[in-house]
Amino acid sequence: MRSRERIKYxxxxxxxxxxxxxxxxxxFINRVLTRADSAQAxxxxxxxxxxxxxxxxxxxxxxxxxxxxxxxxxxLHSKPLEYLSTITxxxxxxxxxxxxxxxxxxxxxxKALKLYTGLPVKLYCQDALVSTNSxxxxxxxxxxxxxxxPLPDESLDCISCHHSFEHFQKDLxxxxxxxxxxxxxxxxxxxxIPLFLTxxxxxxxxxxxxxxxxxxxxxxYDFTAS
Numbered sequence: 001m002r003s004r005e006r007i008k009y010x011x012x013x014x015x016x017x018x019x020x021x022x023x024x025x026x027x028f029i030n031r032v033l034t035r036a037d038s039a040q041a042x043x044x045x046x047x048x049x050x051x052x053x054x055x056x057x058x059x060x061x062x063x064x065x066x067x068x069x070x071x072x073x074x075x076l077h078s079k080p081l082e083y084l085s086t087i088t089x090x091x092x093x094x095x096x097x098x099x100x101x102x103x104x105x106x107x108x109x110x111k112a113l114k115l116y117t118g119l120p121v122k123l124y125c126q127d128a129l130v131s132t133n134s135x136x137x138x139x140x141x142x143x144x145x146x147x148x149x150p151l152p153d154e155s156l157d158c159i160s161c162h163h164s165f166e167h168f169q170k171d172l173x174x175x176x177x178x179x180x181x182x183x184x185x186x187x188x189x190x191x192x193i194p195l196f197l198t199x200x201x202x203x204x205x206x207x208x209x210x211x212x213x214x215x216x217x218x219x220x221y222d223f224t225a226s
Contacts, residue, residue: 016226019224019226024224025224025225025226026222026224026225026226027222027224028220028221028222028224028225029202029204029220029222029225032200032202032218032220033198033199033200033202033220034198034199035197035198035199036197036198036199040197040199041197051085051088051089053081053084053085053088055076057084058076058080058081058084060116061080061083061084061087061112061116062077062080064111064112064115064116065111065115066106066108066111066112066115067080067083067108067112078194079162079163080112082162082163082193082194083109083112083113083162085191085193086109086160086162086191086193087113087116087117089189089191090158090160090189090191092117092119092121092158093119094119094120094121095120095121096119096121096122096157096158097121097122097124097155097156097157097158098110098113098121098122098123098124098156098157098158098159098160099124099125099126099149099151099156099158099159099160099183100123100124100125100126100159100160100161100162101126101146101149101159101160101161101164101176101180102126102127102128102146102161102164102167103125103126103127103160103162104125104127104129105127105129105130105141107123107125107137107139107141109160109162110123110125110139111137111139114137114138114139122140123138123139123140124139124140124141124142124151124156125139125140125141125142126142126143126144126146126149127141127143128143128144128145128146130142130143146164146168146172146175146176146179147172147175147176147178147179148179149179149183151183153182153183154182154183154184154185154186154188155183155185156183156184156185156188157184157185157188157189158188158189158190158191159180159183159184159188159189159190159191160191160193161176161190161191161192161193162193163193163194165192165195166194166196169213170213177190200217200218201214201216201217201218202217202218202219202220203217203218203219203220204220204221204222204225205219205220205221205222205225206221206222206223206224206225206226207221207223208221209221
């Protein structure tokens with residue numbers, strides 16, 4: 001069964017590599033959605049500032065063992081850029097307690113953060129698929145759900161969430177933010193990256209949707225989306 005799953009996902013990866021090469025990935029999404037422009041973003045009731053990153057820091061980050069796979073790309077890959085943005089925004093000094101929410105079973109970001117910064121920090125990786133309370137490479141893996149993280153109130157200085165927020169269905173996005181408020185100490189930071197802002201609200205699937213989760217959003221089915 002595992003061999004069958006590996007073959008399945010290898011074929012899927014090959015499919016999306018070909019689509020990206022042909023510049024046909026997200027073909028139907030791109031016919032409907034556009035990114036919110038700067039004028040639209042400026043109307044949001046939140047302050048907006050720019051974040052500057054150094055190219056040398058990007059290459060130092062991808063030189064850490066967990067991110068070696070990104071060294072083969074001839075361009076600056078979005079995933080390490082997102083990780084570097086989060087590390088920069090956290091502005092760690094040492095001694096902080098950090099949670100990566102929906103961080104996956106391999107905790108790629110936290111492993112890279114630990115090697116990149118070299119700081120003494122306490123690291124938690126939360127994901128519903130990980131073994132509860134296991135400990136490896138200086139990271140504590142906890143299970144739970146995104147709206148019910150098994151940690152005490154005000155126990156964290158920073159929470160990160162990479163490429164997961166947009167997958168939270170129904171009202172899980174709002175519940176996650178409420179849970180983050182419970183978990184963070186005063187002046188703690190919640191960093192959600194990326195945060196997709198588009199011209200219209202949309203619910204997007206790359207397979208036939210079994211159900212609708214947002215009746216007010218535009219439904220887009222795009223088999224070319226990864």
